[in-house]
Amino acid sequence: MDIDFIITWVDMNDPQWHADFTKYSGNKDNIKNGVSEARFRDYGLLKYWFRGVETFAPWVRKIHFVTCGQKPEWLNIDNPKLNLVSHKDYIPVQFLPTFNSVVIEYYLHKIPDLAEHFVYFNDDFYITNHIKTERFFKNGLPCDIAVLQYNPSWSQWYRTLKNSINIINRHFDKKEVMARDYDKWFDKKYGSKAIWNHILKTYGKFIPLRTPHNAQPYLKTTFDEVWHAAGKELTQASANKFRAFSDYTPELFRTWQICKGNFEPYNTYGDTKMFPLMIRSKQAVKAIYNQSYSLICLNDNVHIRNYAQVMGNIKDAFEHILPEKSSFEL
Numbered sequence: 501m502d503i504d505f506i507i508t509w510v511d512m513n514d515p516q517w518h519a520d521f522t523k524y525s526g527n528k529d530n531i532k533n534g535v536s537e538a539r540f541r542d543y544g545l546l547k548y549w550f551r552g553v554e555t556f557a558p559w560v561r562k563i564h565f566v567t568c569g570q571k572p573e574w575l576n577i578d579n580p581k582l583n584l585v586s587h588k589d590y591i592p593v594q595f596l597p598t599f600n601s602v603v604i605e606y607y608l609h610k611i612p613d614l615a616e617h618f619v620y621f622n623d624d625f626y627i628t629n630h631i632k633t634e635r636f637f638k639n640g641l642p643c644d645i646a647v648l649q650y651n652p653s654w655s656q657w658y659r660t661l662k663n664s665i666n667i668i669n670r671h672f673d674k675k676e677v678m679a680r681d682y683d684k685w686f687d688k689k690y691g692s693k694a695i696w697n698h699i700l701k702t703y704g705k706f707i708p709l710r711t712p713h714n715a716q717p718y719l720k721t722t723f724d725e726v727w728h729a730a731g732k733e734l735t736q737a738s739a740n741k742f743r744a745f746s747d748y749t750p751e752l753f754r755t756w757q758i759c760k761g762n763f764e765p766y767n768t769y770g771d772t773k774m775f776p777l778m779i780r781s782k783q784a785v786k787a788i789y790n791q792s793y794s795l796i797c798l799n800d801n802v803h804i805r806n807y808a809q810v811m812g813n814i815k816d817a818f819e820h821i822l823p824e825k826s827s828f829e830l
Contacts, residue, residue: 501615501616501617501633501637501640502561502615502616502617503559503560503561503615503617503618503619503633503636503637504560504561504562504563504564504614504615504617504618504619505553505557505560505562505563505564505618505619505621505715506563506564506566506608506611506614506618506619506620506621507549507563507564507565507566507621507622507623508566508567508601508604508605508621508622508623509546509565509566509567509570509623510567510568510570511567511570511572514570517568517570520597521599524597524599524741524742525599525742544811544815545626545798545811545814545815545818546572546623547572547574547825547826547828547829548626548815548818548819548822549621549623549625549626549627550563550826550828550829551818551822551824551825551826551828552626552627552628552822553627553826554826554827554828555822555826556627556628556629556630556631556794557627557631559632559633560581561581561615562581562582562583562613562615563581563582563583563828564583564585564611564614564618565582565583565584565585566585566586566587566604566611567584567585567586567587568586568587568596568597569586569587569588571584573830574829574830575828575829575830576827576828576829576830579827579828581827581828582828583611583612583613585611585612587604589611589612590607590608590610590611590612591603591604591607591610591738592607592738595738595739595741597741598738598741599741599742600740600741600742600743600744600747601622601743602660602737602743602747602748602749602750603737603738603740603741603747605620605750606734606737606738606748608620608718608723609720609723609724609727614720615720616719616720616721617636617637617640617642617717617718617719617720618717618718618720619636619715619716619717619718620715620716620717620718620750621715622797624797624798624799624800625713625714625715625795625796625797626788626795626796626797626798626818627715627794627795628787628788628791628792628793628794628795628796628821629791629792629793629794630794631771631794631795635766635771635794636715636717637717637764638764638766639764641719641762641763641764642716642717642718642719642757642762642763642764643717643763643764643765643766643768644716644717644754644757644758644763644764644765644766644768645690645693645710645712645765645766645767645768645769646681646684646685646687646690646697646709646758646763646765647690647693647694647696647697647709647710648696648697648700648706648707648708648709648710649696649707649708649709649710649711650696650699650700650707651708657749658708659745660743660745660746660747660748660749661708661711661749661751662708663746663747663748663749664708664748664749664751664752664755665706665707665708665751665755667729667730667733667748667752668706668752668755668756668759669705669706671729671756671759672706672759674703674704674705674706675702675704677759677761678697678701680761681761683765684761684763684764684765685697686698687765689765689766689767689770690765690767691767693710693767693769706755706759708751708755709751709754709755709758711751712768712769712772712774713772713774713797713799714768714772714795714797715772715795716750716754718753718754718757719757719762722753722756722757722760722762723753725756725760726752726753726756729756730748730752733748734748771793771794771795772793772794772795772796772797773787773792773793773795773796773797774796774797774799775787775796775797775798775799776799777798777799777800777810777814778799781810781813781814784796784798784814784817785813785814785816785817788814788817788818788820788821789817789820789821791821798814
């Protein structure tokens with residue numbers, strides 16, 4: 501099957517982006533009401549994302565590089581595998597500009613020439629070792645882990661997860677779903693992570709699923725189905741230029757896919773690791789050098805001490821495993 505990658509990226513040093521950000525946020529310091537610099541800043545590591553794809557996942561059909569009209573100076577836009585996508589190419593113009601990542605994600609299925617099978621990357625997810633198509637899709641279905649996670653919180657992210665799960669509960673009966681796909685919900689590969697599936701087996705409503713920090717495989721038709729069922733809600737939420745409590749997370753699409761049974765059980769935690777750089781930068785550097793995982797997430801934070809040194813160490817680690825330019829670089 502054809503499999504595409506989508507990656508979203510922003511250059512917060514671009515004068516036009518900065519002017520728009522300041523205009524709509526009313527904030528020159530990039531930190532106000534949860535609007536954090538860490539959400540937008542570029543590590544300067546993007547070229548290693550492309551090198552990782554070319555070296556470790558050469559089977560990808562096309563990379564859709566999504567920005568607000570920006571591109572790095574070094575990017576080879578003539579590479580036949582690259583599709584340079586601006587927000588205006590697929591997001592309705594009345595919602596632009598947007599600084600809300602979930603709005604950018606609502607409309608991914610509208611990207612021109614996108615394959616039915618695609619994998620969505622944030623720009624802090626990297627491929628660091630050889631990876632096969634079966635890591636993302638098997639028997640034509642996305643590979644995923646279907647486990648509930650009881651994690652009560654008043655955080656903005658959890659509130660938006662609850663918004664999404666409310667839509668899921670309107671359209672799916674949990675007992676019927678878990679009975680129909682029992683083998684998928686109680687697959688032994690999940691190990692202890694499936695504990696809440698067992699505890700809440702008889703509970704009548706879905707709660708949010710465990711959310712891996714991971715490159716996420718999707719079927720494009722999943723987005724069509726969700727928009728058909730919840731287009732009104734998603735359209736209203738698209739007006740949120742920054743993250744808001746009324747958002748719906750991408751977990752709406754992922755959970756819908758799982759509830760439809762359109763997935764193959766896979767413990768994504770086995771070959772994927774998220775490193776919060778504020779507290780685990782040394783472990784992240786070591787994992788890159790040793791290529792310990794197929795996929796890693798480098799989670800940024802405005803409170804990282806010695807930021808330049810941390811980024812320099814990570815860059816050195818990437819340079820060690822991916823020293824050669826990719827065909828995506830000039």
